[in-house]
Amino acid sequence: MANTEVEAVDFEPEDDDLMDEDVDGGSPRAPIPKLKSAITGGSSFSAPKKTKGRGFREEATTAEAERNARMSGRFDSLDSEDGPGAERSIEGWIILVTGVHEEAQEDDLLNTFGEFGEIKSLHLNLDRRTGFVKGYALIEYENFEEAQEAINKMDGSELLLQSIHVDWAFSKGPFKRRNMRRRSPRGHRSRSPRRRF
Amino acid sequence: MAETGDENGGANGGEFYLRYYVGHKGKFGHEFLEFEFRPDGKLRYANNSNYKNDTMIRKEVFVTPAVLKECRRIVADSEIMKEDDNNWPEPDRVGRQELEIVMGNEHISFTTSKIGSLMDVQTSKDPEGLRIFYYLVQDLKCFVFSLISLHFKIKPI
Numbered sequence: 001m002a003n004t005e006v007e008a009v010d011f012e013p014e015d016d017d018l019m020d021e022d023v024d025g026g027s028p029r030a031p032i033p034k035l036k037s038a039i040t041g042g043s044s045f046s047a048p049k050k051t052k053g054r055g056f057r058e059e060a061t062t063a064e065a066e067r068n069a070r071m072s073g074r075f076d077s078l079d080s081e082d083g084p085g086a087e088r089s090i091e092g093w094i095i096l097v098t099g100v101h102e103e104a105q106e107d108d109l110l111n112t113f114g115e116f117g118e119i120k121s122l123h124l125n126l127d128r129r130t131g132f133v134k135g136y137a138l139i140e141y142e143n144f145e146e147a148q149e150a151i152n153k154m155d156g157s158e159l160l161l162q163s164i165h166v167d168w169a170f171s172k173g174p175f176k177r178r179n180m181r182r183r184s185p186r187g188h189r190s191r192s193p194r195r196r197f
Numbered sequence: 198m199a200e201t202g203d204e205n206g207g208a209n210g211g212e213f214y215l216r217y218y219v220g221h222k223g224k225f226g227h228e229f230l231e232f233e234f235r236p237d238g239k240l241r242y243a244n245n246s247n248y249k250n251d252t253m254i255r256k257e258v259f260v261t262p263a264v265l266k267e268c269r270r271i272v273a274d275s276e277i278m279k280e281d282d283n284n285w286p287e288p289d290r291v292g293r294q295e296l297e298i299v300m301g302n303e304h305i306s307f308t309t310s311k312i313g314s315l316m317d318v319q320t321s322k323d324p325e326g327l328r329i330f331y332y333l334v335q336d337l338k339c340f341v342f343s344l345i346s347l348h349f350k351i352k353p354i
Contacts, residue, residue: 048302051303074255078349090350094348121347123347125343128335169263169264171260
């Protein structure tokens, strides 16, 4: 009985996907936008954009060619298998805390997040204009389990009376739009590229 | 089909792309720093300084939606999308900055010269707009440097 319900929930999102594809059917598929397209006025972005700035006018082709040359070389990355999930950084596991109070001190974070394991690094960056905390912190733990526990226990909790969110900072691979805003619970990936807009 | 969540300038949803470039061409060749956040989460970082050693640093890593969301939040809070680079100093021999952002249904591609200090901002024709740009760029660099250095343990710059 319960199983059937779970199944039903699993199926519904797929129907949803099919509908999306129908809607998309008439327009050219918008793949993951490439660097180039973003520069040339967003031609591969699926919706027309209001554009603004000299970057759209001046020597656009030269600038674009230069940019492609700059960004076309090999970029180093840490070796990791593709797929979903958090990616390990070179010396540990990094989590991102957002919603951090502007008057938070390093000690507030060290005390709160030190409960889950030794904090190897903490970046509590400041707003360059105001000098107050910008609103996020990056924390490094040595072990996956420590970081995972910090996320489990602290995401959605309060720090200095402000609600904070805690999540991994790095991922093994690209994410799909479905991760950005959920419309319905989805147990598995959709099988086709999702519309970006 | 209709997107919701764009009420605050796309801070919560919709497309997001951000690229920043600063550089110049001088006696050490083309020296520049550039980074971009792509919509699928790929963060790319390139830093080319030919001074003394001529190694180009190029790094890339996928960030989570949470990181992109925070980046969007920083951009939205700055209200840079309301500005215009019409009256900003033009890129010159000393250097060039480019800031390109796609957020929601807006796409900006601003260019200007290097900004040495707040003095350059005050004396420009659009001090309010340029100040927003000046601080946003610093906040973005700070965010990216932290991400890159924590992930790769290299000291940017």
